[in-house]
Amino acid sequence: MVLTDTFTPRNFRGQSHLAARDARLRAILDHATRYFMTKRGVALEAFADREDHFGRARVARLAALSRLPELLERLERNATAAGTRVHWARDAAQAREIVAGIARDCGAKVVVKGKSMVSEEIALNPALEATGAEVWETDLGEFIVQLAQEPPSHIIAPCIHMSRADVAALFREKLGLADLADAASIPELTLLARRALREKFLAADLGVTGVNMAVAETGSVVLVENEGNIRMSTTCPPVHVAIMSLEKVAATLEDAADLLRVLPRSATGQRMSSYVSVLTGPRRTEEPNVELDGPRETHLVILDNGRAEVLADPVLREALLCFRCGACLNSCPVYQTVGGHAYGSVYSGPIGTLLSSLLLPTEDTRDLPFGCTLCGACKKTCPLGIDHPKLMLRLRERVCAGSPGLAGVAHAFLALHPLAYRLAVGAARAVDPGLNLLPRLPGLPVGLASFVDSRQPPRLKTPFSAQLRRSRKKGGA
Amino acid sequence: MSRQQILDTLRAGLAAAPLVVPAPPARPASLPMGADAWARLAEVLAPLDVRLRLAATPAEAAQHVADIARERAATSYTRWDDMPPGLDMDDALAGLSRVSDLGGGCCHALAHVDLGLTFAHAALIDSGSLVLVAGRGRPRAASLLPPTHVCLVPRSALAPDVSALPGLLRGHADTAGLPPSCLNLVTGPSSTADIELVLVRGVHGPGALDVVGLDWDI
Numbered sequence A: 001m002v003l004t005d006t007f008t009p010r011n012f013r014g015q016s017h018l019a020a021r022d023a024r025l026r027a028i029l030d031h032a033t034r035y036f037m038t039k040r041g042v043a044l045e046a047f048a049d050r051e052d053h054f055g056r057a058r059v060a061r062l063a064a065l066s067r068l069p070e071l072l073e074r075l076e077r078n079a080t081a082a083g084t085r086v087h088w089a090r091d092a093a094q095a096r097e098i099v100a101g102i103a104r105d106c107g108a109k110v111v112v113k114g115k116s117m118v119s120e121e122i123a124l125n126p127a128l129e130a131t132g133a134e135v136w137e138t139d140l141g142e143f144i145v146q147l148a149q150e151p152p153s154h155i156i157a158p159c160i161h162m163s164r165a166d167v168a169a170l171f172r173e174k175l176g177l178a179d180l181a182d183a184a185s186i187p188e189l190t191l192l193a194r195r196a197l198r199e200k201f202l203a204a205d206l207g208v209t210g211v212n213m214a215v216a217e218t219g220s221v222v223l224v225e226n227e228g229n230i231r232m233s234t235t236c237p238p239v240h241v242a243i244m245s246l247e248k249v250a251a252t253l254e255d256a257a258d259l260l261r262v263l264p265r266s267a268t269g270q271r272m273s274s275y276v277s278v279l280t281g282p283r284r285t286e287e288p289n290v291e292l293d294g295p296r297e298t299h300l301v302i303l304d305n306g307r308a309e310v311l312a313d314p315v316l317r318e319a320l321l322c323f324r325c326g327a328c329l330n331s332c333p334v335y336q337t338v339g340g341h342a343y344g345s346v347y348s349g350p351i352g353t354l355l356s357s358l359l360l361p362t363e364d365t366r367d368l369p370f371g372c373t374l375c376g377a378c379k380k381t382c383p384l385g386i387d388h389p390k391l392m393l394r395l396r397e398r399v400c401a402g403s404p405g406l407a408g409v410a411h412a413f414l415a416l417h418p419l420a421y422r423l424a425v426g427a428a429r430a431v432d433p434g435l436n437l438l439p440r441l442p443g444l445p446v447g448l449a450s451f452v453d454s455r456q457p458p459r460l461k462t463p464f465s466a467q468l469r470r471s472r473k474k475g476g477a
Numbered sequence B: 001m002s003r004q005q006i007l008d009t010l011r012a013g014l015a016a017a018p019l020v021v022p023a024p025p026a027r028p029a030s031l032p033m034g035a036d037a038w039a040r041l042a043e044v045l046a047p048l049d050v051r052l053r054l055a056a057t058p059a060e061a062a063q064h065v066a067d068i069a070r071e072r073a074a075t076s077y078t079r080w081d082d083m084p085p086g087l088d089m090d091d092a093l094a095g096l097s098r099v100s101d102l103g104g105g106c107c108h109a110l111a112h113v114d115l116g117l118t119f120a121h122a123a124l125i126d127s128g129s130l131v132l133v134a135g136r137g138r139p140r141a142a143s144l145l146p147p148t149h150v151c152l153v154p155r156s157a158l159a160p161d162v163s164a165l166p167g168l169l170r171g172h173a174d175t176a177g178l179p180p181s182c183l184n185l186v187t188g189p190s191s192t193a194d195i196e197l198v199l200v201r202g203v204h205g206p207g208a209l210d211v212v213g214l215d216w217d218i
């Protein structure tokens, strides 16, 4: 993740302070988080055997982590056999270099990108632009924030902080549409974006996407979306690069199918997203199966960027289970109050706090784990059963161990954010401790049980990952 | 170099803190495929703004496809070369011009075509997903670039849910065991709610999806 002075988790406290006072932002967040939670709630209510499906999804993710090195080797072998070139990147700089190298090798003048948090994490766009290519975000929301030169504000809806009039003003200025009225309708704005981007897809030399999962058994990547821009990016350009963070592997097709049962429902309340693509290697060019479209060249970049070390920590590695449905963001009283930008990195909300703290230097993220009321709404919401509050405490412990004077930061945060605190405590008070028995639905207030659970005394044993981190800092590498 | 470092770090981590995986709950049984399969598929597709039209004979299927082309005001179409047997779709769409020369760049050739006609290798009743396997004579772009996508679903393609996916991928593997280069699940039209969370159909892919069920033994 590339940090700037204005967009960094270092300023989390100041940024949340400002955000919490922004009445317009608050209204938008309120609308958006409710919208997502309501849609999700309806979908989960109709989801037969929900808990069993959640349980299978969790075990599929755990199984992947438990055999991660072996599965990555298997993925590499099978992807290579399918004709995909596999690259390994230890950090963001290496990943940028690999993708920029591919862009240079194929002489890319126009690059189209599908929504990908990981490419945001490694700050890929400037590196691609430095090769001389035009780079286009093609997801509508990402396209809009790219034009506005802002970071995305939500995993699922990158531009929820902008109104249609904002978008019209932006298109007027950036797409040269001088006549476009502020009152332009949303379908009209969407059509204008479609036209602008259709040209780019047809001209593109390279398509870059993330992956939702990669299947070790077959060497396939699985991409999930609603707009069709990812399908366009993997159908029209002659070269496709998929970038995956290394934990996104699934051992088998069965595991991938179990995850696909849950992911769209939890993310957007859909039974299935509009498009799921399972891609295995480049288009076939040998008789008898000659294909007329799809990339002629496919690459898979496996990115570490600090994740491998997290696997050694038995508590914190739970964060690697996440498949980015975004549900915990919407359920979080702090996120509902301050929104995504305040977190100062591509990952926001409960899971964002965990990932940023694990992947970025401690000195940049020390306030993040204290921006949490430990209410446990995230844990209750997460279909994969990630215990965010427990991990928050572990991170606080880590921050405090590194710098003993910081023990009071939590208090300071809550004092600065009385509303977030009241919201969380109010929600917790309103329910009885037996709430664990209620169906796990978003929007339900949070059980006291997890609230209490999470207040266990910290363990002070130095985790292996901390030792590793220290030795890495000393030894370089 | 990086590869080895990454793998070594992962191995060291797992050795230091082994991860024991609990047994998963049994996969809940898929819904049985009864006589109401078509009705259930129609019910799941309706909220996605997708209409399922059932045809009892090839002639009826042709009529449905012609009706859809008229309703969608299509003047040109493309179709997969590969089609379920017994259907003459070119006859059904005789009034439209067919774009079939895709050699010089499939996406460019299809960029201005009104309607794309494909068929589903499977249709998942639980989610309303149409499974399209790309291959020779079955380009990916036919179901993606035209603003209207018409998909034929043979009765034999009906399947309960996404747990059918592994079997489909293995079933379409080539002689060397390699799965197809691209398998898509298509569930409703292309959609977005990125601006003010207002749902719009048809952003990059087709804004209209029509399904014709082929209700006879193929």
Ligand code: SF4
Pocket (backbone or CB within 6 Å): A321, A322, A323, A324, A325, A326, A327, A328, A329, A351, A381, A382, A383, A384, A385, A386
């Ligand atoms: S932590 Fe859980 S709820 Fe949050 S994004 Fe990840 S999978 Fe979804």
